[in-house]
Amino acid sequence: MQKLKHLYAACMVALLSVSCSESPFEPELATITSFHVKNGDYLIPVMVRGNTASKKIILYVQGGPALNTLDYATIDYPEWKNTLEKDYAIAYYEQRGTGNKQGRFSYGDSILDTYVEDLHTLSAFLKKAYDAEIIMMGHSFGGALVMRYMLEKSKEGIPTQYIVLNAPVTTDNGLSEKLRWKFRHEFLQNSATLEISRGNHVNEWIEVFEWLKKNPEIKKLDGENPYQLMIQWNNYVEDLIYISYPEKSLKVRDYMKAIFASPYNPVPVYIGTLLNESDLRSLILKEEEKYEMLYKLNKIDHQNILMVTGRFDDICVPEELNYVYSQIYSTRRFLIYKQKG
Secondary structure: OHHHHHHHHHHHHOOOEOOOOOOOOOOOOOOEEEEEEEEOOEEEEEEEEEOHHHOEEEEEEOOOOOOOOHHHHHOOOOOOOOOHHHHOEEEEEOOOOOOOOOOOOOOOOOHHHHHHHHHHHHHHHHHHHHOOEEEEEEEOHHHHHHHHHHHHHHHHOOEEEEEEEOOOOOOOOOOOHHHHHHHHHHHHHHHHHHHHHHOOOHHHHHHHHHHHHHOOOOOOOOOOOOOHHHHHHHHHHHHHHHOOOOOOOOOHHHHHHHHHHOOOOHHHHHHHHHHHHHHHHHHHHHHHHHHOHHHHHHHOEEEEEEEEEEOOOOOOOHHHHHHHHHHOEEEEEEEEEOOOO
16 A cells, blocks of 8 residues: 555656645655656656655765666665664655656756756755755765756755765866876875785785886877776776775675665666666766866855765775865865775
8 A cells, every 4th residue: 555655646746847836745754755856858756765854855866877876775785774864864866868767858968967957956846845955965976966066056055065975077088187097196106005004915015106106197108009007007906906995795685676676667777778878878978078077176165065085996086086175165074984904
């Protein structure tokens, strides 16, 4: 009966848009609620879970790009269900072209501008429907999207605070490419210093020091193998960092839970994702390269922002996020999570 109730609520809310101020939306407290918010030709799939009575909703923006969000929440990959969600509600939503996408829709002239508009529509809806404070939190690509939102929409004052987790602002092509590899060179050097002080793989890290000294700049080379320095950098990361600080792995029960406990039918979703994900990722990456976030950071001001990364995060190296921190003139905090050896 409860599932039928949620299905009925989702069907009703799917007909509503943020502009419908008289919508008979009744938020549930301290439970899981799934529904859709309409923005133009797209129905944004949303799941709100956690302590809605707190009147504080963290709007989570998924990374990837082009990763599924609702499965991420269903299997509780970040383990927020019994931690963060005890004090806050978290709103998980699917970005266009990912996960539980609804029917045919357009990306507009710029997919990331459209993503920002979806975020804005959803933020406004959640704030009004739940009478709640909105805190926007993005991870990796999602964190970069949050910063783009701050540049374009934050003056409208819907979210009160922003959290950026492991969010790179440089790209592998374009004006920021050189700085990206400068930060990565520093990352490998600082990681070597720390790991040697801990007594971890000392001989191997000394080899890294020698390689860095021989190659003070990581860049494309002339000849048949232009990416050899980038490839070697990546090999060191995989062989020395990943082995000591691996990512959390998925178990069989996680896949089973995603199949049987998701608030949608995942089978057609994954078939569609397999056909579409690489094209979508390519489209997003090209937009990021065109936007060049790195050179717009000083326009982010008068906002509360917390920036977090890991000491051994090779996607958003802390050296890069430290630079981001120095460029943003807001009420800001910076935290590096240092895994112990």
